[in-house]
Amino acid sequence: MMNSKAKNLAKANPKSAARKPVVGVIMGSSSDLAIMRDACEVLESFGIGADVAVVSAHRTPERMLDYAKSARARGLKVIVAGAGGAAHLPGMVASLTTLPVIGVPIKSSNSIDGWDSVLSILQMPAGIPVATVALNGARNAGILAAAILGTSDARVARRLEAYKDELKRKVEQMNAELL
Numbered sequence: 001m002m003n004s005k006a007k008n009l010a011k012a013n014p015k016s017a018a019r020k021p022v023v024g025v026i027m028g029s030s031s032d033l034a035i036m037r038d039a040c041e042v043l044e045s046f047g048i049g050a051d052v053a054v055v056s057a058h059r060t061p062e063r064m065l066d067y068a069k070s071a072r073a074r075g076l077k078v079i080v081a082g083a084g085g086a087a088h089l090p091g092m093v094a095s096l097t098t099l100p101v102i103g104v105p106i107k108s109s110n111s112i113d114g115w116d117s118v119l120s121i122l123q124m125p126a127g128i129p130v131a132t133v134a135l136n137g138a139r140n141a142g143i144l145a146a147a148i149l150g151t152s153d154a155r156v157a158r159r160l161e162a163y164k165d166e167l168k169r170k171v172e173q174m175n176a177e178l179l
Contacts (some may be wrong), residue, residue, distance in 0.1 A: 024076045024144045025068065026055040026093070027106075028083040035106050035136050036082045046159045048149060051076065057088040064089065068096035078145040081130075082138060084108025087120035092129045100148055102141045103130040111124030150166030 020068055027036045036052075043050045051074070055064045071079060079097065081090035082104035090103030103121035107114035114135040122132045133140040143163075150157035 019047070020075060021049040021051035022072050022077045022149065023048055023050045023076060023142075024067070024071055024079040024081075025050045025052045026079065026081050026089065028054070028056045028058075028085075028087075028089045029108075030054050031108070032082050032084065032106050036080075036104065036138050039080050039082075039104070039142035040146070042139055043139050043145065046142075046146045046156055046163075048146060048156065055081075055089065055093075057083070057092045058086070061148040064092060065096060068093040071099055078102065078148050080104060080138070080141045080145055081123070082106050082141075084114075085110045087117040090121050090132075091124050091128060093132045094124065095128050101130050102144050103132045104138045104141045105132065105135050107135055 002174045011072050019135065025036055025039050025043070027033060028033060040050055040052060044142075053067065057064050068079075076099060078100050079093055080102045083089040084106035085108050087103070087105055091102055094101040105114060105117035105121050111117055118132070118135055121130055124130050133144065143160075146156055148161055150160050
């Protein structure tokens with residue numbers, strides 16, 4: 001299900017391509033890969049395999065339907081969906097699966113400074129939740145996906161703990177350098 005840009009990302013991260021994907025990283029257009037790459041890199045750093053694909057809610061609705069409905073059967077446990085403009089992809093996918101969906105609003109060339117994407121993903125109707133990160137916040141989406149997986153995977157939980165310890169160490173170093 002990968003386009004050529006996504007295949008290039010997988011080639012750049014062969015370890016991730018070899019792991020069984022448990023996180024779907026989807027986007028409405030290949031131009032979104034510049035942002036969504038951050039989620040892929042975070043997942044790779046935690047040793048989590050990802051299925052990377054372009055799945056447009058508007059241009060390929062049948063593909064989106066198939067992707068969302070088959071996600072659990074394919075072994076996915078979380079879906080990170082990035083979209084710009086009208087940004088219907090995360091919400092539509094969430095309406096079709098019981099897996100957690102994390103929406104990444106993307107400031108695209110046709111967006112209203114990104115606000116259209118943020119509000120489209122954020123303002124979901126009751127019963128169809130989408131966890132929403134900041135505009136272009138794919139890195140945090142990858143971390144949140146890892147945290148969700150870490151609730152039942154001790155290996156991922158340990159890697160998250162080490163990551164947070166490193167963040168703490170960096171802040172302590174910043175403070176030491178202020179003196």
